[in-house]
Amino acid sequence: MDEIDRTIVNLLRTDGRTSYAELARRVGLTAPSVQDRVVKLERNGVIAGYKAVIDSEAIGLGITALIGIIPDNSADHLDICERLRAIPQIESCYFLAGVECYQLKVRVPKMADLEQLIHRVGAIPGVAQTRTTITLSTKWEDRPQPIPEDGGLDGVG
Amino acid sequence: MDEIDRTIVNLLRTDGRTSYAELARRVGLTAPSVQDRVVKLERNGVIAGYKAVIDSEAIGLGITALIGIIPDNSADHLDICERLRAIPQIESCYFLAGVECYQLKVRVPKMADLEQLIHRVGAIPGVAQTRTTITLSTKWEDRPQPIPEDGGLDGVG
DNA sequence: TGGTCCGGTCGATCTCGTCCACTCCATGAG
């Protein structure tokens, strides 16, 4: 994980469809060697995949909400996690240190769908309470930040 | 935005580097017509871009936290938003309906960096209080969900 | 009936991805 790798990662993070040829021009290497580096970054898990960024509103998922989950004493976290995973509307799921042990980011087309979703989450065994906050607007999301100098615990592979 | 467009979007959302030729095979069209559709989806803003998914831990950003911001009465939201935007560690920023008017998702290498970041956010004029929650683990993040049938308010273009 | 638009196909051409053989250089053993 040297300066060139960081540059490659940053370029791909900004535009995941950048061709090897273009990456090669940017970092001053040839396409095959850049490809070699990218493959290694993928294998080491630094690059976990590639995604098109979709405008949620444009595909009819205009409502975004954050749902916090407060568990009861009997809560089986593994079970809760699995049941949450089965709900497709949950885009992200974090396990937290706090009263609310999970926070979910969900997207739905209409308020009625959100209501139904909240009921479904609240009905999971071990969930004592949920706390939902509507997002009025997303200022930005998944903005790439610079990679720290010492970035890369190389020792993965 | 028909069934074919939805399939294309779903494929690209799962693997943003899928070639036009491959997309064409999947949806039963030829490469040029698929490319045509993708270009239109990009122009309509349905596809907002492409990103490599990077493992934060692998690049030295091992700590993820959520920071809620409670404003005071004098808060100038535009100003707060701009000052937040200038902080690179803030990966996502949502404007919320609730006591906490913003929620930030941040990533830092070390606890010391988080502490410093919290002080920086807390020092922004109009910020009365912050509430930070450490994420112990990310169960999943940015998982694509199926596009609703009526998805696509076409009327964009 | 005929014109026009939209979306698709086909074929040609250029670029890109990918494989392989070779080079260069740093390292370490004899």
Add this chain to the structure above:
DNA sequence: CTCATGGAGTGGACGAGATCGACCGGACCA
């Protein structure tokens, strides 16, 4: 010092993909 070794990069060759223009057929409308 010399030689083997392995990692990283280069250059060429070839197949696959991207991209452009010309053409085709159905829907719509005067």
